[in-house]
Amino acid sequence: MTRLRLLIIAVVAFGGAYGAARLYHTARPLAPAPVVLDGLPELAWLRRELALSDAQFEQVAALHRAYRPRCEAFCAKITTAQERVRAAAAGKAALTPELTAALEEQARVQSACQQAMVAHLYETAALMEPPQAQAYLQATLPHALNPAAYPSLHHSAPAWTSPTKN
Numbered sequence: 001m002t003r004l005r006l007l008i009i010a011v012v013a014f015g016g017a018y019g020a021a022r023l024y025h026t027a028r029p030l031a032p033a034p035v036v037l038d039g040l041p042e043l044a045w046l047r048r049e050l051a052l053s054d055a056q057f058e059q060v061a062a063l064h065r066a067y068r069p070r071c072e073a074f075c076a077k078i079t080t081a082q083e084r085v086r087a088a089a090a091g092k093a094a095l096t097p098e099l100t101a102a103l104e105e106q107a108r109v110q111s112a113c114q115q116a117m118v119a120h121l122y123e124t125a126a127l128m129e130p131p132q133a134q135a136y137l138q139a140t141l142p143h144a145l146n147p148a149a150y151p152s153l154h155h156s157a158p159a160w161t162s163p164t165k166n
Contacts, residue, residue, distance in 0.1 A: 043057070043061060046060065049139075051127065051132070057129045067120050070116060074109070075113075077113070078106075088101075088102040094138075110147075117144045118144050121137060125137050
């Protein structure tokens with residue numbers, strides 16, 4: 001009988017904790033998670049898979065860190081542009097000049113971000129030996145060239161894994 005009571009208490013406690021956590025997370029909008037760049041866990045696969053030397057990795061890591069403010073600025077601009085599009089579309093029954101302008105601005109910001117990211121990838125690849133650079137670009141360019149296919153990479157901590165082990 002004691003085991004049954006303990007089991008019931010555990011189930012009720014777990015259910016209560018789950019319900020409280022669910023209520024907490026659904027009662028407030030979630031802010032985008034910060035992009036994890038300084039700890040460089042997203043570069044661990046790069047070092048391992050491409051067999052970067054210590055000197056190469058330090059150069060890549062420095063370039064990666066230096067790009068962070070630009071990346072964060074683009075993320076903020078994209079978020080603002082998306083909010084403007086949502087606000088311009090809210091409650092409208094047709095395409096308005098305001099919505100058209102907001103969509104065009106969003107496209108400009110996203111294009112500028114994409115161009116900067118692609119340039120950054122090529123700059124990073126230039127720090128590597130040709131076979132390493134080719135493998136790096138093969139793994140990373142698809143994400144930058146078609147960001148809609150990889151939505152988890154934007155406004156969240158990237159879950160980078162080895163491109164050869166997916």
